[in-house]
Amino acid sequence: RKEVEQDPGPFNVPEGATVAFNCTYSNSASQSFFWYRQDCRKEPKLLMSVYSSGNEDGRFTAQLNRASQYISLLIRDSKLSDSATYLCVGGYGGATNKLIFGTGTLLAVQP
Amino acid sequence: DVKVTQSSRYLVKRTGEKVFLECVQDMDHENMFWYRQDPGLGLRLIYFSYDVKMKEKGDIPEGYSVSREKKERFSLILESASTNQTSMYLCASSFLTFGGGRQETQYFGPGTRLLVL
Numbered sequence: 001r002k003e004v005e006q007d008p009g010p011f012n013v014p015e016g017a018t019v020a021f022n023c024t025y026s027n028s029a030s031q032s033f034f035w036y037r038q039d040c041r042k043e044p045k046l047l048m049s050v051y052s053s054g055n056e057d058g059r060f061t062a063q064l065n066r067a068s069q070y071i072s073l074l075i076r077d078s079k080l081s082d083s084a085t086y087l088c089v090g091g092y093g094g095a096t097n098k099l100i101f102g103t104g105t106l107l108a109v110q111p
Numbered sequence: 112d113v114k115v116t117q118s119s120r121y122l123v124k125r126t127g128e129k130v131f132l133e134c135v136q137d138m139d140h141e142n143m144f145w146y147r148q149d150p151g152l153g154l155r156l157i158y159f160s161y162d163v164k165m166k167e168k169g170d171i172p173e174g175y176s177v178s179r180e181k182k183e184r185f186s187l188i189l190e191s192a193s194t195n196q197t198s199m200y201l202c203a204s205s206f207l208t209f210g211g212g213r214q215e216t217q218y219f220g221p222g223t224r225l226l227v228l
Contacts, residue, residue, distance in 0.1 A: 042221070092214065097207065097208050099214055
């Protein structure tokens with residue numbers, strides 16, 4: 001079964017902390033990976049795409065390790081507004097357009 | 112700016128009713144998707160469509176059907192609603208992948224919270 005697995009958390013961290021989430025995937029054909037952010041009772045929104053070894057956008061860094069089949073998301077200098085659920089997502093690979101979603105990791109940044 | 116809209120934010124229906132959920136996107140995306148999201152289970156794909164009048168089953172199509180008569184619009188139909196279809200329903204759209212094993216980013220609508228009594 002093709003899966004994407006994440007630690008559900010919650011991760012409770014103080015403001016200003018650095019926090020890292022890991023995600024493992026079992027489909028070796030996956031070539032596209034994404035991190036989405038989902039606020040409570042809202043829709044998922046794209047945070048970052050990862051097509052090669054990694055990507056960086058401000059305080060957020062994603063890294064892909066194909067040999068070990070995991071993706072990580074690092075958040076530096078956490079803000080209260082970073083509190084959300086972070087979804088790790090992998091592509092099915094091949095010609096299909098489907099994505100496989102993890103169940104999410106809950107982050108709570110404390111003042 | 113990508114915009115995906117869904118016809119209702121909240122819906123309450125009775126068991127056995129026929130339910131229509133509509134989704135419209137304005138980015139000329141070829142692909143459209145319907146998911147449901149339940150606590151602890153994450154997003155599960157119900158159906159998707161890569162072109163007008165084309166549809167493919169996702170992981171949990173039982174009890175659902177879909178319709179795509181126009182490129183921008185994708186409807187999810189619950190033929191006879193049941194209480195186990197109470198869920199958050201999310202529509203998404205994306206450009207068509209051009210092979211090479213890559214998938215494109217999906218953009219989501221705000222979701223419809225459906226309660227079946």
